[in-house]
Amino acid sequence: MKTISENRAFGGVQGVYSHASAETGTEMTFAVYLPPQAEGGADGRKLPVLWYLSGLTCTHANVTDKGEYRAACAEHGIIFIAPDTSPRGDDVPDDDAYDFAKGAGFYVDAAQDPWAANFRMRSYIEQELPALIAEHFPSADMQRQAITGHSMGGHGALTIALRNPDRFKSVSAFAPIVSPINCPWGQKALGGYLGPDKTAWRAYDACALIEDGAPLSNLLVDQGTADQFLKDELKTGLLALACKKAGIPAQIRMQDGYDHSYYFISTFMADHVKWHAERLTG
Amino acid sequence: MKTISENRAFGGVQGVYSHASAETGTEMTFAVYLPPQAEGGADGRKLPVLWYLSGLTCTHANVTDKGEYRAACAEHGIIFIAPDTSPRGDDVPDDDAYDFAKGAGFYVDAAQDPWAANFRMRSYIEQELPALIAEHFPSADMQRQAITGHSMGGHGALTIALRNPDRFKSVSAFAPIVSPINCPWGQKALGGYLGPDKTAWRAYDACALIEDGAPLSNLLVDQGTADQFLKDELKTGLLALACKKAGIPAQIRMQDGYDHSYYFISTFMADHVKWHAERLTG
Numbered sequence: 001m002k003t004i005s006e007n008r009a010f011g012g013v014q015g016v017y018s019h020a021s022a023e024t025g026t027e028m029t030f031a032v033y034l035p036p037q038a039e040g041g042a043d044g045r046k047l048p049v050l051w052y053l054s055g056l057t058c059t060h061a062n063v064t065d066k067g068e069y070r071a072a073c074a075e076h077g078i079i080f081i082a083p084d085t086s087p088r089g090d091d092v093p094d095d096d097a098y099d100f101a102k103g104a105g106f107y108v109d110a111a112q113d114p115w116a117a118n119f120r121m122r123s124y125i126e127q128e129l130p131a132l133i134a135e136h137f138p139s140a141d142m143q144r145q146a147i148t149g150h151s152m153g154g155h156g157a158l159t160i161a162l163r164n165p166d167r168f169k170s171v172s173a174f175a176p177i178v179s180p181i182n183c184p185w186g187q188k189a190l191g192g193y194l195g196p197d198k199t200a201w202r203a204y205d206a207c208a209l210i211e212d213g214a215p216l217s218n219l220l221v222d223q224g225t226a227d228q229f230l231k232d233e234l235k236t237g238l239l240a241l242a243c244k245k246a247g248i249p250a251q252i253r254m255q256d257g258y259d260h261s262y263y264f265i266s267t268f269m270a271d272h273v274k275w276h277a278e279r280l281t282g
Numbered sequence: 283m284k285t286i287s288e289n290r291a292f293g294g295v296q297g298v299y300s301h302a303s304a305e306t307g308t309e310m311t312f313a314v315y316l317p318p319q320a321e322g323g324a325d326g327r328k329l330p331v332l333w334y335l336s337g338l339t340c341t342h343a344n345v346t347d348k349g350e351y352r353a354a355c356a357e358h359g360i361i362f363i364a365p366d367t368s369p370r371g372d373d374v375p376d377d378d379a380y381d382f383a384k385g386a387g388f389y390v391d392a393a394q395d396p397w398a399a400n401f402r403m404r405s406y407i408e409q410e411l412p413a414l415i416a417e418h419f420p421s422a423d424m425q426r427q428a429i430t431g432h433s434m435g436g437h438g439a440l441t442i443a444l445r446n447p448d449r450f451k452s453v454s455a456f457a458p459i460v461s462p463i464n465c466p467w468g469q470k471a472l473g474g475y476l477g478p479d480k481t482a483w484r485a486y487d488a489c490a491l492i493e494d495g496a497p498l499s500n501l502l503v504d505q506g507t508a509d510q511f512l513k514d515e516l517k518t519g520l521l522a523l524a525c526k527k528a529g530i531p532a533q534i535r536m537q538d539g540y541d542h543s544y545y546f547i548s549t550f551m552a553d554h555v556k557w558h559a560e561r562l563t564g
Contacts, residue, residue, distance in 0.1 A: 008508070009545035065544075068350050071552070226290065263291035266352070 011036035046141035048280035055151030072273035107156030158206035178239035224258025293318035328423035330562035337433030354555035389438030440488035460521035506540025
């Protein structure tokens with residue numbers, strides 16, 4: 001693991017690191033915020049971990065610059081991890097569109113060529129990066145993890161949590177894509193990465209996973225009413241319906257006048273960090 | 283005035299606007315955050331205003347993206363204004379260096395050609411932009427203004443406040459250039475914009491203004507001890523000495539391990555907003 005930068009912030013350290021990923025076959029960059037409480041890590045006290053998965057076109061840097069999570073993580077003693085959204089580099093196949101390939105890994109393990117070799121973001125987030133974090137950040141308590149994300153990353157957070165109920169004590173999302181099977185972004189991505197057999201898509205669709213019986217003990221979602229993608233891509237109502245049918249206690253809050261941007265995310269970030277902290281430190 | 287963008291954030295509105303500036307002869311962009319309390323502006327209730335002047339290479343966008351001021355401004359009911367740091371555009375003369383000309387206006391009215399025509403950031407911040415704000419933002423109480431800034435913008439905040447004691451109820455700074463007469467950045471900028479006569483420089487040097495008797499009723503400065511520019515450019519100790527000699531009650535806080543970045547600024551931003559709010563709303 002290489003250190004790209006470390007800066008003191010809110011009494012802790014905001015780091016950016018990279019490593020050679022076996023899953024993606026590329027150098028992958030990610031950000032870790034260690035709150036001030038982590039400085040006692042050497043004495044064996046461990047802190048809970050909140051994963052944040054980013055949306056289309058983003059890297060680790062968007063939320064690191066604009067997410068405003070550090071004050072709340074410092075207050076509650078939470079480690080915050082922000083991975084990239086896809087493999088990068090000249091050797092990785094790409095597409096001209098903003099919503100497929102680089103910057104748009106959709107947190108799937110691709111089965112179709114030419115994507116299958118590098119686009120393994122599911123295994124990267126579910127297996128490889130947690131192992132790296134556990135190895136290099138001794139203050140991270142991997143027994144107490146939570147996950148959140150925005151848009152495509154909200155889809156990632158929901159589906160990864162639904163498939164790994166023992167790993168995550170809580171899950172939340174900001175303006176998530178709740179059912180890629182049922183929206184243009186998702187149909188393009190799942191069709192491109194997985195191929196036309198839609199039965200394979202269900203493992204990557206939060207609503208389908210809930211319909212198929214995946215357990216979820218709690219859920220917090222914020223969604224802006226002025227979000228330009230709400231009607232055609234995000235379709236929050238499908239998630240509310242799926243949770244209702246399955247008896248999952250979901251708190252889905254429609255936020256009046258908010259759009260899809262980091263102005264929206266940063267407004268509710270402290271709420272989400274606090275909500276996770278209550279479930280991670282109780 | 284043109285509206286470039288308006289986004290709901292922390293219950294208020296983060297706006298970005300532009301206008302044709304008579305002072306600089308260019309289109310100038312600036313950001314205004316109106317907290318939720320401003321929505322009652324039509325009933326005549328007015329809110330205090332905090333100006334933030336940015337550092338070298340910055341536009342309005344750096345602090346708007348990374349400054350983390352909106353939560354505190356929403357809490358305290360403060361309007362936050364972030365101007366650009368220089369004129370922009372193809373017709374404006376420039377220099378290849380990052381520390382002179384575009385992105386580096388140093389908040390002076392230039393007297394030397396070819397800079398004199400456009401580089402009039404002193405008059406722009408002191409006269410033209412406040413008049414525009416008063417005209418277009420009826421909730422802004424121009425009788426209750428405060429000012430802060432970072433690095434070159436900390437120099438701007440200090441010197442503008444020292445020259446306009448009746449306008450600002452409080453002044454603070456993050457890692458300011460405290461004496462441009464005595465550092466390479468400042469000598470290059472003041473020499474370039476004003477010419478070799480150093481008597482003209484004193485109106486643009488916080489320490490010289492204090493030595494020359496400019497009044498200052500209060501001051502808050504945060505400065506990171508790991509700031510790479512502390513020793514050669516910022517020289518915080520000169521400001522502490524000038525304040526001590528003049529009997530100005532300055533709170534100059536050396537912050538252990540912090541550097542010159544927005545990780546530092548955002549950490550202490552809420553403190554500064556609160557400090558100004560106490561002086562603006564008391």
